[in-house]
Structure formats: C-alpha cells, structure tokens
Amino acid sequence: MADVKTQTTNKGFLAWVERTGNKLPDPVFIFFYLSILLIIISVVCWLLGLSAMHPTTGEVIKSESVLSSENIRKLWTEMPKTFTHFHPLGYVLVVMLGAGVAERSGLFASAIRAALRNSPKALLTPMVALIAMLSNHAADAGYVVMIPLAAIIFASAGRHPLAGIACGFAGVSGGFSANIFPGQLDALLFGITEAGYDASSIDVGWSMNIMGNAYFIVALMFLYLPLIWWVTDKVVEPRLGKWVPDDRQASEYGDEDKPLTSGQQKGLKHAGLAVLGVCLFWLFMAYGHNLPGVSWSPLQYIGDEAKGMEWYTALGPFFKSLVAGFMILFLAAGWFYGKAAGSITDHRDLVGMMSESMKDMAYYLVLAFAAAHFVAMFNWSNLGLISAVHGANGIAATKLPLPIVLGLIVLLSAVLNLFIGSASAKWALLAPVFVPMLMLLGISPDGATAAYRVGDGATNIITPLMVYFPLILVFAQRWQKNFGLGSLTAIMIPYSIWMLISGVILMMIWVFLGLDLGPGAPMAIDIPTAS
Numbered sequence: 174m175a176d177v178k179t180q181t182t183n184k185g186f187l188a189w190v191e192r193t194g195n196k197l198p199d200p201v202f203i204f205f206y207l208s209i210l211l212i213i214i215s216v217v218c219w220l221l222g223l224s225a226m227h228p229t230t231g232e233v234i235k236s237e238s239v240l241s242s243e244n245i246r247k248l249w250t251e252m253p254k255t256f257t258h259f260h261p262l263g264y265v266l267v268v269m270l271g272a273g274v275a276e277r278s279g280l281f282a283s284a285i286r287a288a289l290r291n292s293p294k295a296l297l298t299p300m301v302a303l304i305a306m307l308s309n310h311a312a313d314a315g316y317v318v319m320i321p322l323a324a325i326i327f328a329s330a331g332r333h334p335l336a337g338i339a340c341g342f343a344g345v346s347g348g349f350s351a352n353i354f355p356g357q358l359d360a361l362l363f364g365i366t367e368a369g370y371d372a373s374s375i376d377v378g379w380s381m382n383i384m385g386n387a388y389f390i391v392a393l394m395f396l397y398l399p400l401i402w403w404v405t406d407k408v409v410e411p412r413l414g415k416w417v418p419d420d421r422q423a424s425e426y427g428d429e430d431k432p433l434t435s436g437q438q439k440g441l442k443h444a445g446l447a448v449l450g451v452c453l454f455w456l457f458m459a460y461g462h463n464l465p466g467v468s469w470s471p472l473q474y475i476g477d478e479a480k481g482m483e484w485y486t487a488l489g490p491f492f493k494s495l496v497a498g499f500m501i502l503f504l505a506a507g508w509f510y511g512k513a514a515g516s517i518t519d520h521r522d523l524v525g526m527m528s529e530s531m532k533d534m535a536y537y538l539v540l541a542f543a544a545a546h547f548v549a550m551f552n553w554s555n556l557g558l559i560s561a562v563h564g565a566n567g568i569a570a571t572k573l574p575l576p577i578v579l580g581l582i583v584l585l586s587a588v589l590n591l592f593i594g595s596a597s598a599k600w601a602l603l604a605p606v607f608v609p610m611l612m613l614l615g616i617s618p619d620g621a622t623a624a625y626r627v628g629d630g631a632t633n634i635i636t637p638l639m640v641y642f643p644l645i646l647v648f649a650q651r652w653q654k655n656f657g658l659g660s661l662t663a664i665m666i667p668y669s670i671w672m673l674i675s676g677v678i679l680m681m682i683w684v685f686l687g688l689d690l691g692p693g694a695p696m697a698i699d700i701p702t703a704s
Contacts, residue, residue: 200598204543207602208550215239215554225562227374234555234562244553248546259368259545264360264383264496266534271503272357273530274523278511280444281308283437285319290432294330298340301326302401305344306351306394309358315345316641321648333416334652335664340405342645343668346633348401349596350386350626351393358626359383359390360496361597366622369604372552373561375612377698382492383499385619386626387691389683393627396679400671408667416652440514447509451502459491484693492693537597544601551605561609568614575614576681579624582607583677586628591636596629612700616684619694624680631673634665 198206218236227234237244248255256262275281288304301323308315320341327337350358360383367381433441455472462470472491473479479487507526511517517526551557568578589599603625611621636642642661649656689695 201540201543203598204540204547204601208543208547211547211550211554211556212239215550215556218554218556218559223556223559225559227558227562234558236556236559237554239550239554244550247553248550252546255549256542256545259364259541259548262364262538262541262545264364265357265537266531267496267500268357268360268503269530269534270527271500271505271507273533274511274526275503275507277526277529278440278507278516279437279514280440280507280510281315283433283441283510283514284444285315286322287433287438287441289322289326297326297330297332298405299398299402301337301340302344302348302398302405303394305341306348306397307353308345309349309352309356316644319345320645321651324648324652328416328652331416333410333413335413335416335649335656336405336410338645338649338652339409339664339668340401342634342665343401343404343672344397346641347630347665347668347672348394348397349630349633350390351397351630352390353394355383355387355390355495356499358596359386360499362600362622362626365597365600365604366608366618368548369557369608370612370618372548372605373558373609373612375558375609375700377612377617377700379618379698380489380493382489382619382691382694383495384492384691385694386623387694388688389623389690392679392683393676396675397672400675401668404667404671409664412664434514436514440510440512440516443513444506444510447505448502451498451505455491455494455498458494459488486693488693540598544598548601548605557605558609560606561613564606564610568610575616576684578611578614579616579620579684580677580681582611582621582624583628583673583680586625587632587673588628590629590632596626599629600625612698615697615700617690617695617698619690620684620696623683623690627676627680628673631676632669635662635669 215236216238219238219241221236223236225234226232239245239248285304285308289301293300305315305319305323308319320338323337323341324334325337327340328334363381363383363385370379459470459472461467462473462475468475472488472494474482474487474490504527508517508523511522511526517523586599586603589603600622604621607625608618608621611624612618646656646661649661653660683690684696687695687697
C-alpha cells in the first residue's frame, strides 16, 4: 500500500505543482533575485531607449538604469526612508498592535467557539462557512481554532469531520477576502495599491481608503456562503462516505469543544460593549456636529471646509482614520475580554501581548524590507509606467471588453497564487504594473485591488505552498491517518473551481454595471488626457 501511495502522489499535475513550488526560494529571496533581474532589464531598456508618453501630461517617460549614479545614490542614502515609507508597513503594524491583544487574550478563540457551539444543526454547514469567513479578522486563530473546531462540531452532529475541515478551510482561506467589514487584509493590500498609484504619477484624485472594497467583499461573502454550503453537502461529503468513528479518536479531540467558562462568557459580553463603545465614539467624531449644541466633528470636513465636496470626500478623514479605528477596536475588545476572563491581570500583560504581536511580525518586516526596495527600484527605472502604458495600449487594441480584461486579471492572480503563497508578496510584484495599466483603461485602483484579491483567495486552498496547508493536513490526519496531501487537495479542488468561476463572473458583472466597490470608491475613473 505504501508503494502504491507514493507512486500516485508523485504523478500528475498536482504533484508537479507541489514539486515545482517546493523548489522556489523563500519570498524574501524571490525579491532579491527579481531585483537582480530588474537591474539587468533596466540597463538593457535604457540602452535601447525604451520610452512612453505620459497619458496625462504628454511628457515622454524614458526608461532609467537602476545603476545610474542618481539611483545608486538613492539606494544607499535613502535606505531607511525607503523601508519605513513602504505604505503597507505602517498600516499593518498599527492594526496588529490591537489584533495581537484580541488574539492573545483569547477573545477571538472564544468568539469562534461560542458562535459555532450554538449553531442549529440544520444550518451547521452555512454557519461554519460564515464564521470561517468572519474569522479572517482573527488572523491565525481562524486557521488554528476554527478549522479543527469545525471537524469536531461536524463529528458531534454525526457528520464526517473531514467535511467540516473542508468547509472551514474553504471559508477561512478560500473566502480570505469575503467579509462583512474590512480588516487587516484591506490595510495590507491597499497600502501596496497606494504605493503603485503614487509611483505611476497619474493623478486622478484617488486616495487610500480602507473601505475601498467594502461593498465588494460583502457581495463575495453572500456569493461564497451558499456556494461553500452546496459544495460541502452535495459534492464533498457524499464522496467521503459515512463516517464511522473509532475508540482512538475520542481521546484525541483536544479542548476546542469544551464549553466556555463563566469568565469567558463574561469576557465576551464585556468585549461586545467595548466594540459598541468604540464604534459609537468613531461615529460621534464623524457626525457629532449633527447633534444639538455640538460643532465638533474632527473626522469630517464641515462648514466652509466642505463647500463643493462630494459626501465621500468630506468624509475622507473618517475613512483614513479606520486603520487606527480597527487598532483601537481590537485593543479595547481584547482588553475588556481579558480583564473579565482573567487572561489580562494588569497593564503589563496588555503591553506584553502587544509586544508579542510585534515579534510575530518579524518575518513580515524582513519581507517588507525586500519588497520595499524592489518596488522602489522598479519605480526609479520608470518601467512600471512604461509597461502600463504599452500594456494598456495593447489591451485597447484587442478591443476586449473591460469585464473580460478584469476576468483575465483575476485568473492570472489565481495562477500566480499556486507558486507564491504570500498575498502581499504577489501584490507587491503586480501592483506597480496592474494599478496604472488598469487606470489607463478606466479602472480605479480599488477595482484593481478587488480583481487581485478574488484570484488570490480562490486558489489558496489547493496550493501546498500556502503556509497553513501542512497544518490543515495534520488536522485531517487526526480523523483519518492515511489522509495525504493528494487527498486534501482533491477535496478542496471543487471549492477552488467554483469560487474562481463565481468570483470571475461577479467581477465581470460589477465592471459591466459600474457599481461602486465601497463608499467613495467607484469602479470606473476618468483619466485626464494630455493637452
């Protein structure tokens, strides 16, 4: 049996994907090698005199060698600035200061357990899928707590635990961008989008708004929820067959399904009050001037400042404040929960949790350093804008409808996801070209970000390069010892295919209808032309 299993798992497309992906270096070194390649290409393009006309100013943009005296000088003298001014860095670190407390205090884990334990059995699958998608705000807790708990909840209902794992994995990882409100991922991706926009020198009046995909991710959630439900109940679970537990499995359940203690229950109530308080305070800072006798609204332009502004422009400070708002919300909720549940005794515990969350960001800091300098050198070479102009002209010459263009962008993101597991690493590579290229075709930076995240999420669940893929395999082997990599990939492929197809269709419909992606975030933009 062992020989047969080895032979089958070493053949076929999935095995090729695994072998090829395993040969790729760490994303940090991918950026290092790409930087070397960029230097070579920039020199060649400079020697060839590659250029393009700036679409809004009419200025001729010439390619520049990264090895020019000016660029070498900037590389060495501005290295601290290049790193610290990398847009995603500040956004992610700020949000994680609060999210780290909410995770380490036990808030996220308790909230997930409470939500699933009280779910009606008739609605077990959609509840698991829904909580799985919402758990993306809980960072690692979504994978570490949600997925094994889903298996136990399914088993306790007499259903196959592997179907629970598949459903939870599809929601947490496949539905990575589906949610009811923005969070850490939006701060990360839009920070990179902002860097791509700033480097393009194309001024369309766009500014980073963490709510830029708010409507779209809600639509994704309502799209993926019935899809995951159908695939789990009608495709995956019937193929798994009836589950027959053995005596050994009862002793391996762990403590994920233990009832919440009175302290944890009290903590959840206190955390809910903290969330409500933060939300009301933020709304007061934006709309306080509407109350009798109040003229204070620091998060909205009012009076003479707001004359001639659209409503979403007047609310610009509110949208920009939401990164800080999420940090305060997570921090307050985690603190209130921890004090009531006993996981936080004094302010030193709070500071310690914030410090631990920063330790977990160590790898991201290294990756951000490499990505920041690659992006900076790419911008100095002018190859991003030149590629975008020629790429946009090439796409325009094909006369492909914009919905199809966006659909192809989604598919490209999905394919790249099979080989590069990091969402931020892929978008840092693609944004400097995709953002200006799609702007020249009339698609806003918010639209480019939405297209990327659809493709990125759909194939997360079938690539062994996804960092949590081996962990999910371990969870599955608690229930079925001979469950291998091919088995996990096979049960997740139906989710991936349907999520990709439906995501592409949704993206194309959204472009066709010209719907806003979020408040003050239209899909289409007007590009000023050179006079």
